[in-house]
Amino acid sequence: MNVAIVQTKPRKGKYRENLHDLREVFAQVGSEPVDLIVLPEAALTGYFLEGAVYELAMDAPAFADDIAAAWLEANPKKDVDIVCGFYENSDGTYYNSAMYLQISNREAHIKHVHRKMFLPTYGVFDEERFLSRGRHLKTFDTRFGRMAMLICEDSWHAIMPTIAAVKGARILVIPSAAPGRGIEGGDELTSIVRWRAILESIAAEHGVFLLYAGLAGFEGGKGMTGSSRIVDPRGRTIVEAPPLGAHIIRATLDLHEIDLARATLPLLGDLNAVLPDLLLDEELPLPPMLRQPRDES
Amino acid sequence: MTLPIIEPRQTDFTQPPAINPALTAQWLEAFLKDELVGGRGIPRAVVGLSGGVDSAVTAYLCARALGPKNVFGIRMPYKHSSPSSLTDAHLVTEAIGINECTIEITAAADGYLQLERDADARRRGNVLARVRMLVLFDQSAKLNALPVGTGNKTERLLGYFTWHADDSPPVNPIGDLYKSQVWKLAEYLGVPKPLVKKAPSADLEADQTDEGDLGITYAKADAVLTRILEGYTNDQLVARGFDRGEVEIVRKRLDGTHWKRHLPTTAMLSNTAINEFYLRPVDF
Numbered sequence: 001m002n003v004a005i006v007q008t009k010p011r012k013g014k015y016r017e018n019l020h021d022l023r024e025v026f027a028q029v030g031s032e033p034v035d036l037i038v039l040p041e042a043a044l045t046g047y048f049l050e051g052a053v054y055e056l057a058m059d060a061p062a063f064a065d066d067i068a069a070a071w072l073e074a075n076p077k078k079d080v081d082i083v084c085g086f087y088e089n090s091d092g093t094y095y096n097s098a099m100y101l102q103i104s105n106r107e108a109h110i111k112h113v114h115r116k117m118f119l120p121t122y123g124v125f126d127e128e129r130f131l132s133r134g135r136h137l138k139t140f141d142t143r144f145g146r147m148a149m150l151i152c153e154d155s156w157h158a159i160m161p162t163i164a165a166v167k168g169a170r171i172l173v174i175p176s177a178a179p180g181r182g183i184e185g186g187d188e189l190t191s192i193v194r195w196r197a198i199l200e201s202i203a204a205e206h207g208v209f210l211l212y213a214g215l216a217g218f219e220g221g222k223g224m225t226g227s228s229r230i231v232d233p234r235g236r237t238i239v240e241a242p243p244l245g246a247h248i249i250r251a252t253l254d255l256h257e258i259d260l261a262r263a264t265l266p267l268l269g270d271l272n273a274v275l276p277d278l279l280l281d282e283e284l285p286l287p288p289m290l291r292q293p294r295d296e297s
Numbered sequence: 298m299t300l301p302i303i304e305p306r307q308t309d310f311t312q313p314p315a316i317n318p319a320l321t322a323q324w325l326e327a328f329l330k331d332e333l334v335g336g337r338g339i340p341r342a343v344v345g346l347s348g349g350v351d352s353a354v355t356a357y358l359c360a361r362a363l364g365p366k367n368v369f370g371i372r373m374p375y376k377h378s379s380p381s382s383l384t385d386a387h388l389v390t391e392a393i394g395i396n397e398c399t400i401e402i403t404a405a406a407d408g409y410l411q412l413e414r415d416a417d418a419r420r421r422g423n424v425l426a427r428v429r430m431l432v433l434f435d436q437s438a439k440l441n442a443l444p445v446g447t448g449n450k451t452e453r454l455l456g457y458f459t460w461h462a463d464d465s466p467p468v469n470p471i472g473d474l475y476k477s478q479v480w481k482l483a484e485y486l487g488v489p490k491p492l493v494k495k496a497p498s499a500d501l502e503a504d505q506t507d508e509g510d511l512g513i514t515y516a517k518a519d520a521v522l523t524r525i526l527e528g529y530t531n532d533q534l535v536a537r538g539f540d541r542g543e544v545e546i547v548r549k550r551l552d553g554t555h556w557k558r559h560l561p562t563t564a565m566l567s568n569t570a571i572n573e574f575y576l577r578p579v580d581f
Contacts (some may be wrong), residue, residue: 012336012580030559031515050576090489183324218331220579223324 009217022244030075040215041085047177057089068108085175114149165206175216207262233261311517313477316483329362341442348382368395426459457553
């Protein structure tokens, strides 16, 4: 499976111009074999939009048409799958979303739209002021196996990739927009170090490939940390983009590595066995109607 | 049997914040390129050079980001300014090869101050700062360049600046760096030693120093500010080794100057009030 991650550095709010640029990037990416292309959160608008999000949010089919047209103009005869983050307008309810689009025989099919569930609304972040949160974490089948998408803070909550993996995801796709901070440490911003640790830990714990696409560029003084990466199922970053600037990273993945990693470290199998006991814990803040009487016999 | 005991390494809670200067310089260089060239399409910068370390660091960063030919260092002496301020500012332009220009502000400032002969030092200082702001913005229009700010985080938090003067340039690379961090960044960038070593001063009166005005050293103020912004109370800071008098100096200045870190207060009358309901990012 050939994967390319496009680390975009969009011009703020210039959706049409950024989409035009994307055609050229697609032409470049399509000149080599590629099965899946991943772009960041808010890849074609920029992340910090405040009230302008209502001007730029699109319904999913219209966004799919734009992305598919951009790909097919550059690569008229090639099939590909594309994941891209965008602000979604769903009948007047607004989400921070990521779309999985499959293009085959010049037809585009939306395989899934994930709506960000954890909307950071603290410090520099203000997402829930403008957006509604998604309500479901779904896995979905692709021609490369089952996948799930998480957006940025979704992946900072260990339960999210855990549930995705338990539900059968073998590849986690994570579009993100992470403003950098922390200059007091080593040779990298501390926020980048933290992200790497989290992502490598997720991949190693569940034996999944992890495709992380980070937005780049400064937005009103806040520098997005790029650092797009592909992590293998043993938790090793196999390719990584620098924090600054637009880049493409690519790799050929052997999906059999997932089975080998899980055989060596069967944590996911262990979790499948134990999970029911964990979820029936009466101390967990779950709605009572979801609980079954525990059989203590 | 006696087992070895292992405990966390002790860190000094009262130290000023650390900085990796190479990483910071790289990040700020990218910031300036993106904000000036990419975001605003203005590849040239105007920096008011006071002869102090803050404006020197800003000029060095601009030169790295935009190239020395695209940076204009403006020296703006008043009749009472220390001659060493001029020569120290020249050390910067000479070292990095940026454009240098000297605009004496005495006539402009005194044109007004002669009408207000009993103005005290604070008022006179504010007038000089605002005249310098006027010059910087006009020079930026003349040179098709953007004024770049030189205010550091310590003076911003302590309110030790003139509102709508020092804080007015639209882009500031060092406003989230404490003074102690600016010094370390200056050493890394190669700012001439006289500027790094000398006592910071607003240069409004003879023998005036920032630390004398503030009643606390920058190193102490930075350490206290760091912990206050992390959420510690005065009592908690004193319990962890800070001097109560110094904590109170910093807390008082911080709490008394929140207004200086905001735009003017506007009466809200509608549900489209600007920056209350009508919210658009600065770079949109």
